[in-house]
Amino acid sequence: MKKEQKRLQDKVAVVTGASSGIGRGIALAMGREGAGVVINYHGHQESAEEVKQLIEAAGGQAVTLRADVGQEADAQLLIDTAIGHFGRLDILINNAGIQRDAAFLEMTLEQWQKVIDTNLTGPFLCARAAAREFVKQGVQPERSKAAGNIIFISSVHDVIPWAGHANYTAAKGGVQMLMKTLAQELAKYKIRVNGISPGAIKTHINQQDWELEEGRKKMLSQIPYGRIGNPEDIANVAVWLATDEADYVTGATIYVDGGMTLYPSFGE
Numbered sequence: 615m616k617k618e619q620k621r622l623q624d625k626v627a628v629v630t631g632a633s634s635g636i637g638r639g640i641a642l643a644m645g646r647e648g649a650g651v652v653i654n655y656h657g658h659q660e661s662a663e664e665v666k667q668l669i670e671a672a673g674g675q676a677v678t679l680r681a682d683v684g685q686e687a688d689a690q691l692l693i694d695t696a697i698g699h700f701g702r703l704d705i706l707i708n709n710a711g712i713q714r715d716a717a718f719l720e721m722t723l724e725q726w727q728k729v730i731d732t733n734l735t736g737p738f739l740c741a742r743a744a745a746r747e748f749v750k751q752g753v754q755p756e757r758s759k760a761a762g763n764i765i766f767i768s769s770v771h772d773v774i775p776w777a778g779h780a781n782y783t784a785a786k787g788g789v790q791m792l793m794k795t796l797a798q799e800l801a802k803y804k805i806r807v808n809g810i811s812p813g814a815i816k817t818h819i820n821q822q823d824w825e826l827e828e829g830r831k832k833m834l835s836q837i838p839y840g841r842i843g844n845p846e847d848i849a850n851v852a853v854w855l856a857t858d859e860a861d862y863v864t865g866a867t868i869y870v871d872g873g874m875t876l877y878p879s880f881g882e
């Protein structure tokens with residue numbers, strides 16, 4: 615019997631911030647769909663190793679790499695690791711992100727800078743390193759219609775202002791225009807560039823908001839579809855965007871948010 619072709623068979627993906635949350639979900643899904651995965655982490659080596667083991671247990675291939683995406687040499691090392699270990703690169707998932715929340719009047723330059731470094735400069739550095747590689751590789755029609763795929767994991771807060779999170783919203787708004795500009799600029803190389811903007815996805819980043827009843831209620835009141843999302847909700851879309859099924863999609867942001875961006879307070 616012919617083995618069913620997996621959707622990302624023999625592709626190679628770098629997933630930043632893949633030791634937990636949405637990045638973990640995307641790494642697992644891409645591994646399951648046949649991609650070799652570079653699992654990037656910053657602080658949590660054990661969690662990254664666990665993701666690798668899960669991918670391998672499901673018959674996939676993965677390698678872990680500690681790197682700070684906001685550092686130029688580290689971002690390059692991520693892409694070099696994909697080439698060194700798997701021989702090529704097809705997909706970059708710019709996922710790594712942090713929050714350092716503070717009321718604006720109290721926000722320190724350090725809080726501002728840290729979030730800009732990881733959430734905006736990191737995606738820039740990784741995208742640049744990946745795009746250079748994609749241009750070098752070119753289109754190989756037997757593999758894919760595109761020379762490469764870059765997917766930015768942004769946030770609904772690239773359009774929804776969020777008091778107490780000026781550093782985060784500024785970075786995500788920046789990611790939105792970075793994504794669109796790259797899509798425009800790199801299309802001639804057949805590099806597709808897109809964004810996924812998640813709403814409230816249940817991960818450690820917002821644990822303090824969903825773990826208590828009161829916070830959960832507030833969160834749900836902002837989500838017309840009536841449930842908090844899972845990393846798999848995002849991973850499903852990321853896998854699709856990375857396949858040739860999405861070949862005519864570039865420069866798009868897909869809001870995967872249960873309707874959070876629909877101004878739910880106007881729904882009554």
Ligand code: BGC
Nearest residue numbers: 769770771813814815819820
């Ligand atoms: C933030 C989460 C928040 C969600 C919806 C995300 O970008 O990281 O903390 O729950 O947006 O507001």
